[in-house]
Amino acid sequence: MHLKIAHLYPDLLDLYSDRGNVIILQKRAEWRGLRATVDEITVGHEPDLSEYDILVMGGGMDREQGIVAGDLQKRRENLQHAVDKGTVIVAICGGYQLLGNYFETSGGQRIPGIGLLDIETVGAKVRMVGNVVAEMEIDGVKTNIIGYENHSGKTYLGKGVQPMMKVIKGYGNSGEDKFEGVRQGTVFGTYLHGPLLAKNPALADHMISLALKRKDLSVQLEGLNDELEARTQQKLYKRLVESR
């Protein structure tokens, strides 16, 4: 069994150690005896993205993000086709914003996204920075998610999408509605770094399961020893939420 992972624009969207998510997905698959490979895809590469089980996109600086925005336009249909075939997409921060309809800078300039997610982002003056604790439902089970956010864009959700998590501590999408991220089928967009999957193994496994499902393999993933992650979650939850 072979899990194919693609890291999109690792050279352009690598501001925030989001490559950690790629390492984590690959290792967790390998620890279960699956073959997991990672391809790096950037400007100039034109593979059929629907051949991948999981696509990971990170965040970048404004200039790099501009280059990616242009290149993504050319991959719009390719990406949509992948999503239609069940590919899991994990997009963080800048990558998340670019999957939306547009990003309007605080100066009023509109950078078009690819409209894969029905979200809109508007640049704000004050950055939203700090630890985030949120709650997400994974296969009907309420699970705590812990990460770190650092963004100036405020993201607002359109009609067609659901928030990914409920913020317990932190700002989230806009700092206004206590929602964090977006989940639309197998597409996940979020502001959480840390990287996202490091302290949230249940979410990593959920993504791997979704990816395997697309191959009609309803595999029950073998449990791993995630005691360390559980302890980390408890310690941070206590510090960030309970002792506020």
Next chain:
Amino acid sequence: MYGLRFQAAVLAAKMTKKLLTLTGRKGTTLPGQIALRICPDLLAVYGKLLGQRTVFITGTNGKTTTSNLLVHFLRQDGRNVISNSLGANLIQGIATTLIEGVNFARHQDQAVVLEVDEATIGNVIGHLQPKAVVVTNFFRDQMDRYGELDTVVDMVGRALKKAPNNTTVILNADDPLVTSIAPEGKTVVYYGIESSQFDSESHSEVRDGKFCRQCGGNLQYSLYHYGQLGFYDCPDCDFTRPIPSVVAEDVALHAEGIRFQVGSVTGFINSPALYNVYNALAAITASTVFGVQDEVLVREMGYMKTQLGRMERLTSAGGRNLMLTLVKNPTGFNEVLKVVEHEQRPVELVIILNDRYADGTDVSWIWDTNIERLHQFADLRRIYCAGTRAEDFAIRLRYADLGSITEIVEPDIACVEQALRDLPDGHMLYILSTYTSLYNIRDHLLNQGGKELAPENRASVS
């Protein structure tokens, strides 16, 4: 003669300092903060008074070491030097340093060396009118404060434009992010390393300056030291590495330090990391701007000692060998790992990761480190993690397949003690710590009877 407000500000600051000292605090910030509130143009008064005898050192890594080396050179040259050696590099700390150090009767003999935070330099450069400004390098660091690296580079670039026209700007030629902000119409002096021994085999390291800041092109490298530092060239425009006038050649690592040539002079630093050659070059270049005599440089460069807690070799009370070093961003961390790789003895590691404000509240950067390199050490028996984010690092190690030799021991001092107690004979302990635990650990080791390795106790390197 300096105006009532100024005098009141200085007096208030000095009184505050006294009170703080009485209550056992260092008082590097509050006195200056109060003085600036009383006299907002305090720094401009000092700027006039000091008439271009000030040098600024800014950049992501190496500010403290460079500034300490420069202070040392100037003092050996017989100057009376003031500096913010405790690293109080924000505007309040700078004001405190000046209030404490400047002698109104004899200020003509004084030189001032200031380590200045990248976000602060723009607010002080116009007032203090420095004679020289050194920019060491730019790496991703503390993005919880500044958002992104480009913002930091732009901030320093704008500050350089505000410098007086006769300010000498001293830049690291090997860092394309630094040379991209060379100001027009000012004297710019470059320093760099021209030694191919360090042409790094690994191009997978974090490289923050991949793209030309002039045209957006993809920079090409003919020689590559670490991070984005090396011999670069933009294929699409005229942006290229400037030819430096102060150059280190024949760089060679030894177990006890690093040796290099600058012209006919041999330099030796007691800490075996390539980045210290850059720090030494920056200090040497700045001291020539200040007219430090050649014989002083020749003499002092033969043995340079880096600052406390920056790759510092110690022996513990029980006679164990250890090295203590600050880590705070992936480039610095990766460079420390390279030093560990040069260690002849088997090593053990303690990693202390805190997320207090001074450390940076975001610890994501640990995922950009090449911690996987540790697999090359057959003898590595144990990695201890401590600090407020010990678990985060343990998770990082788990995903580097190093989990089986990882152990979390809290708190940090207990962790170091256990590591020392369990250290097998002939092994060397490396302690890598973020800022807020560094000095605690050092003080603890020395209080317990540990010793700094004095130069005469070192194995001679030839």
